[in-house]
Amino acid sequence: MKILVGSNNPVKLAAAKEAFSAYFEDVVVEGVDVDSSVSDQPLDEETFEGAEQRAKVLIKLDEKADIGASYFVGIEGGAFNIYSKWFGVGIVCIMNRNGNVGFGTSPMFELWDDAKDKLLEGIELGDIMGEVTGDPNIKRKEGAVGFLTDGIVKRKDLYIPGIKLALIPFLKENLYFKK
Numbered sequence: 001m002k003i004l005v006g007s008n009n010p011v012k013l014a015a016a017k018e019a020f021s022a023y024f025e026d027v028v029v030e031g032v033d034v035d036s037s038v039s040d041q042p043l044d045e046e047t048f049e050g051a052e053q054r055a056k057v058l059i060k061l062d063e064k065a066d067i068g069a070s071y072f073v074g075i076e077g078g079a080f081n082i083y084s085k086w087f088g089v090g091i092v093c094i095m096n097r098n099g100n101v102g103f104g105t106s107p108m109f110e111l112w113d114d115a116k117d118k119l120l121e122g123i124e125l126g127d128i129m130g131e132v133t134g135d136p137n138i139k140r141k142e143g144a145v146g147f148l149t150d151g152i153v154k155r156k157d158l159y160i161p162g163i164k165l166a167l168i169p170f171l172k173e174n175l176y177f178k179k
Helices: 010-021 046-065 113-120 125-133 143-148 155-166
Strands: 002-005 028-031 071-082 085-096 101-105
Touching (some): 002 046, 010 028, 010 071, 010 155, 046 071, 046 085, 071 125, 085 113, 085 155, 101 155, 125 143
Antiparallel strands (some): 071 085, 085 101
């Protein structure tokens, strides 16, 4: 089964491989860099829009190139203002060839005030973390959560449950996709 992911970030690809492999056999994951059509650092519902847009672009690419993928995965990192605090979260949108859609979210983690201020200026969390850690490629590795948890939770660890949860409608089609 071929899965297209709207990114070449190795963390997102590894998370998709692990999550889909929990449910399906012979999973092949391919990454394609696609535009989310949202801000570099999406906030609130814009994060859902970015994940969905990535999946939609993948479907079009699949149709044009006849890639033969079964699922199309958009993953968008964003920040949400909830309960007067800001949280980092990954939003996952999965679509299939039939146009069915499932959404999932990663666990959220609280952001500190200086990070929130920079996010509101439009600076990406990955860039903020690059400044904090001195590693400009941290978002392609353990990410902010890896640094904040002293390596106990890594970015991939956040995306795996989000992907598994976005698959729920496809696992229980009779409940979610009634005709």
